[in-house]
Amino acid sequence: MEKELAKTYNPKDIEDKLYQKWLDKKYFHAEVDKSKKPFTIVIPPPNITGQLHMGHALDNAMQDILIRFKRMQGYNALWQPGTDHASIATEVKIIEKLREEGIEKQDLGREGFLERAWQWKEEYGGRIIEQLMKLGSSCDWGRERFTMDDGNNHAVNKVFVKLYKDGYIYKGSKIINWCPICHTSISDAEVEHEEQSGHFWHIKYPIAGEEGYVEIATTRPETMLGDTAVAVHPEDERYKHLIGKNVILPIMNKEIPVVADAYVDKEFGTGVVKITPAHDPNDFEVGKRHDLPEVNIMNDDATINENGGIYSGMDRYEARKAIVKELKEQGLLVKVEDHSHNVGTHDRCHTTIEPLVKPQWFVKMDDLIKPAIEAVKSGEIELIPHRFEKTYFNWTDNIRDWCISRQLWWGHRIPAYYCDSCGEIIVSEEEPSRCHVCGSTNFRQDEDTLDTWFSSALWPFSTLGWPEKTEELNYFYPTDVLVTGYDIIFFWVIRMIFSGYAHMGEKPFSKVLFHGLVRDSEGRKMSKSLGNGVDPLDVIDKYGADALRFSLITGNAPGNDMRFYWEKVESSRNFANKVWNASRFIMMNLEKADIPETIDERILTQADRWILSKSNTLVREATDNLETFEMGIAAQKVYDFIWEEFCDWYIEMVKPRLYNDEDNTKVAALWTLQKVLTHSLKLLHPYMPFVTEEIFCTLQEMTGLKEKESIMISSWPIYNPDWEFTKDTESIELIKGAVKGIRNVRSEMNVPPSRKATVIVVSDSERIREIFTESKVFFATLGFASEVLVQKDKSGISGDAVSTVIPSAQIYIPFADLVDIDKEIERLTKEKERLEGELKRVKGILANPNFVSKAPESKIAEENAKLEKYRDMMDQVMERLQSLDK
RNA sequence: GGAGUCAUAGCUCAGCUGGGACGAGCGUUCGCUUGACGUGCGAAAGGUCAUGGGUUCGAAUCCCUUUGACUCCACCA
Numbered sequence: 012m013e014k015e016l017a018k019t020y021n022p023k024d025i026e027d028k029l030y031q032k033w034l035d036k037k038y039f040h041a042e043v044d045k046s047k048k049p050f051t052i053v054i055p056p057p058n059i060t061g062q063l064h065m066g067h068a069l070d071n072a073m074q075d076i077l078i079r080f081k082r083m084q085g086y087n088a089l090w091q092p093g094t095d096h097a098s099i100a101t102e103v104k105i106i107e108k109l110r111e112e113g114i115e116k117q118d119l120g121r122e123g124f125l126e127r128a129w130q131w132k133e134e135y136g137g138r139i140i141e142q143l144m145k146l147g148s149s150c151d152w153g154r155e156r157f158t159m160d161d162g163n164n165h166a167v168n169k170v171f172v173k174l175y176k177d178g179y180i181y182k183g184s185k186i187i188n189w190c191p192i193c194h195t196s197i198s199d200a201e202v203e204h205e206e207q208s209g210h211f212w213h214i215k216y217p218i219a220g221e222e223g224y225v226e227i228a229t230t231r232p233e234t235m236l237g238d239t240a241v242a243v244h245p246e247d248e249r250y251k252h253l254i255g256k257n258v259i260l261p262i263m264n265k266e267i268p269v270v271a272d273a274y275v276d277k278e279f280g281t282g283v284v285k286i287t288p289a290h291d292p293n294d295f296e297v298g299k300r301h302d303l304p305e306v307n308i309m310n311d312d313a314t315i316n317e318n319g320g321i322y323s324g325m326d327r328y329e330a331r332k333a334i335v336k337e338l339k340e341q342g343l344l345v346k347v348e349d350h351s352h353n354v355g356t357h358d359r360c361h362t363t364i365e366p367l368v369k370p371q372w373f374v375k376m377d378d379l380i381k382p383a384i385e386a387v388k389s390g391e392i393e394l395i396p397h398r399f400e401k402t403y404f405n406w407t408d409n410i411r412d413w414c415i416s417r418q419l420w421w422g423h424r425i426p427a428y429y430c431d432s433c434g435e436i437i438v439s440e441e442e443p444s445r446c447h448v449c450g451s452t453n454f455r456q457d458e459d460t461l462d463t464w465f466s467s468a469l470w471p472f473s474t475l476g477w478p479e480k481t482e483e484l485n486y487f488y489p490t491d492v493l494v495t496g497y498d499i500i501f502f503w504v505i506r507m508i509f510s511g512y513a514h515m516g517e518k519p520f521s522k523v524l525f526h527g528l529v530r531d532s533e534g535r536k537m538s539k540s541l542g543n544g545v546d547p548l549d550v551i552d553k554y555g556a557d558a559l560r561f562s563l564i565t566g567n568a569p570g571n572d573m574r575f576y577w578e579k580v581e582s583s584r585n586f587a588n589k590v591w592n593a594s595r596f597i598m599m600n601l602e603k604a605d606i607p608e609t610i611d612e613r614i615l616t617q618a619d620r621w622i623l624s625k626s627n628t629l630v631r632e633a634t635d636n637l638e639t640f641e642m643g644i645a646a647q648k649v650y651d652f653i654w655e656e657f658c659d660w661y662i663e664m665v666k667p668r669l670y671n672d673e674d675n676t677k678v679a680a681l682w683t684l685q686k687v688l689t690h691s692l693k694l695l696h697p698y699m700p701f702v703t704e705e706i707f708c709t710l711q712e713m714t715g716l717k718e719k720e721s722i723m724i725s726s727w728p729i730y731n732p733d734w735e736f737t738k739d740t741e742s743i744e745l746i747k748g749a750v751k752g753i754r755n756v757r758s759e760m761n762v763p764p765s766r767k768a769t770v771i772v773v774s775d776s777e778r779i780r781e782i783f784t785e786s787k788v789f790f791a792t793l794g795f796a797s798e799v800l801v802q803k804d805k806s807g808i809s810g811d812a813v814s815t816v817i818p819s820a821q822i823y824i825p826f827a828d829l830v831d832i833d834k835e836i837e838r839l840t841k842e843k844e845r846l847e848g849e850l851k852r853v854k855g856i857l858a859n860p861n862f863v864s865k866a867p868e869s870k871i872a873e874e875n876a877k878l879e880k881y882r883d884m885m886d887q888v889m890e891r892l893q894s895l896d897k
Numbered sequence: 898g899g900a901g902u903c904a905u906a907g908c909u910c911a912g913c914u915g916g917g918a919c920g921a922g923c924g925u926u927c928g929c930u931u932g933a934c935g936u937g938c939g940a941a942a943g944g945u946c947a948u949g950g951g952u953u954c955g956a957a958u959c960c961c962u963u964u965g966a967c968u969c970c971a972c973c974a
Contacts, residue, residue, distance in 0.1 A: 765929090
């Protein structure tokens with residue numbers, strides 16, 4: 012034997028070696044080949060600042076499973092990899108690092124900062140890729156892309172200019188979400204709403220020129236510095252008389268009008284609302300409707316600016332306190348109530364966002380989104396599981412314009428240029444040479460960069476070469492499946508879909524497969540602050556990538572969150588070890604024999620045909636499950652088959668034949684072992700690529716059967732209709748039942764395997780007797796029988812035997828000295844009661860005229876067969892009980 | 898205020914389009930140096946499928962109610 016497998020499976024010995032081999036052989040590489048059907052997945056590009064976490068591990072394991080499966084099926088499978096510049100996340104990290112060196116971002120200036128950022132990218136950008144490799148990901152690394160590489164920059168600029176020219180991108184002063192810590196605007200999708208307990212301050216605003224006042228209630232008293240009106244509902248009888256009059260804004264001592272607007276809820280608060288158009292999205296709208304001035308009272312760091320009078324320079328919360336204090340002193344504070352309300356925070360830093368009016372760039376969404384809605388509605392794009400369609404439509408139906416400008420440096424700089432002399436805005440891919448209005452040649456490029464999702468929205472086609480008309484684009488686009496977490500439906504999935512239609516005229520992918528979050532063992536989100544994260548690399552180090560992958564995709568339904576358990580990884584590792592050892596055993600036997608590629612199928616035994624049949628069914632089912640993305644179910648079936656049917660039953664059944672050189676069916680056993688093992692390894696390969704590859708290669712070397720030099724390029728097993736051996740399957744299931752019965756009896760009586768005994772099978776059916784006669788040998792190894800007698804009647808069986816009943820046969824084991832008649836009666840009585848229950852159920856259902864008339868025929872036949880079976884068993888139990896009674 | 902998910906063995910979860918829960922892993926109990934594997938083998942205990950209704954010959958599975966847990970969306974000051 013050239014190669015030998017170690018006694019226990021050690022992933023560390025083989026994983027890196029095999030991955031390197033795959034890379035060297037370029038198995039991951041896909042070339043355009045019109046003779047083959049493409050299957051394409053684009054990776055959700057991980058962040059360059061990122062460390063591999065469990066979410067990545069799950070996401071990539073799923074993609075790798077699909078890609079490997081399709082590759083083996085003969086598709087030209089491309090898994091397109093790459094990384095994301097992740098503008099704000101990266102910029103924040105770089106700023107943190109600079110601070111450690113005592114440097115502020117501003118000190119470096121834009122150029123200097125970007126230099127550092129690229130350095131960072133060079134240093135860390137490759138790390139996450141190496142980590143993905145550890146998982147076994149079969150990405151076509153030669154095609155790796157980055158959202159800020161030249162091609163992507165080109166794509167981004169082209170899209171921006173095109174959308175601008177077509178009127179979909181505009182610049183406008185609107186109220187946006189401002190993060191006072193990150194000093195940038197953020198989109199609605201980046202705002203997280205947190206329930207916070209706060210207060211409701213009731214404040215008097217005196218009516219100008221007359222006695223009295225109105226009482227308003229607010230959660231943010233500091234914004235009153237920027238109030239430019241108060242509003243009441245037009246139909247509110249209490250305040251109708253005030254409409255058109257003025258009130259005096261306390262502290263600022265300025266007159267502001269009372270306007271009528273239906274936005275005001277009469278029932279809520281006092282029914283009078285202060286209007287601060289520059290600092291509240293609703294008020295902004297009201298302000299627009301009533302043509303109110305917008306008074307901005309805040310700086311970018313959320314301190315009060317010069318418009319805030321004496322509060323100028325104070326932080327927003329400091330100012331709040333001071334203002335409340337002042338109102339109290341002036342007797343204008345009516346009361347303070349506790350109040351819990353939703354506060355918008357930045358999803359990155361969790362700072363309370365500040366709505367501010369600022370000039371920003373937006374994408375007009377109402378028309379662009381239409382094809383994206385239609386695609387999912389019509390089923391052209393399928394979301395799996397379907398329930399996410401509701402989430403999807405919830406967002407698309409309430410779509411708002413997308414704020415795409417960010418006040419950051421790391422990212423795609425907006426390709427808009429301002430003429431120095433006349434201020435004309437020129438949007439173009441290249442810096443313009445002269446102004447088309449005034450002829451000036453001096454321009455200033457817009458300082459802002461684009462939302463990081465602007466470039467990722469183009470990912471499915473930009474990575475394939477767009478805007479160039481590459482043959483890759485032509486061949487691999489649209490891609491087949493997108494695999495991602497449900498948490499980025501709004502950020503990414505929707506934007507890719509509308510972008511695909513807008514720029515390619517076609518969907519970016521046909522299916523989106525969503526998975527959930529990987530939580531810790533207590534169900535909490537894994538997070539840095541909790542310190543409960545589990546590093547996938549640690550898991551790989553301890554148990555291997557195969558075990559990690561397997562444990563992540565089994566035992567949970569698609570789209571559901573799951574918990575991480577070390578125990579589960581361990582059990583997956585044990586499974587890998589099981590496969591390893593079964594293979595080792597098979598190879599130990601194969602090496603001494605010469606197995607032909609095909610054999611005369613007439614020498615196959617019942618057991619051989621049974622396992623071939625089972626394995627054949629498994630091929631069909633596991634393939635079907637994978638086709639419908641039920642990976643966990645497919646994996647579970649492969650696991651059950653290998654461990655139970657193949658290892659615990661078939662291999663054990665076949666041992667006597669292997670140890671007996673005289674047995675002329677030995678070659679059939681070896682042939683079957685090899686065949687079924689190969690099929691099993693292939694079915695398992697997408698989940699456990701490393702262990703299956705190692706075994707497959709060793710097996711090939713040993714047997715000299717050179718199918719392929721790697722399992723990952725071998726062909727996926729195909730269902731063979733000639734291997735449906737129904738009769739043999741029934742026979743073996745009967746034998747299994749008998750063996751189980753014997754083991755049960757022995758175990759209950761505490762008879763150790765070392766004590767052999769005669770097994771007597773009694774059946775009046777000739778067919779049953781034949782089955783048992785052919786399979787006598789199994790009882791020796793599996794049921795610890797010294798000899799097996801198969802007979803028609805009970806002659807020679809005395810009362811002091813224990814027995815077990817299976818359909819159409821009775822099995823006796825004469826343990827003369829051990830038999831405790833009372834115990835035997837007790838056992839049989841228990842069995843009798845069980846059968847009585849079954850019979851009652853079956854008889855009941857068959858006696859129901861509605862069932863008999865309405866249920867499908869097959870179901871009725873099934874129930875009739877059961878009835879017969881239970882009756883037969885019952886007869887035997889009763890007979891046995893009577894014989895013991897004497 | 899909308900929407901969604903979950904509630905099945907001690908624990909974590911599977912159970913697809915309705916047809917007996919031979920459910921899975923871990924854990925528990927008992928027994929095994931069976932010539933691949935103790936990361937193993939065999940046997941066993943353990944569930945009125947949250948609640949109350951409905952549809953059906955038949956419901957863990959479909960519909961509604963209630964309770965409890967979670968998540969997402971949302972401009973009620």
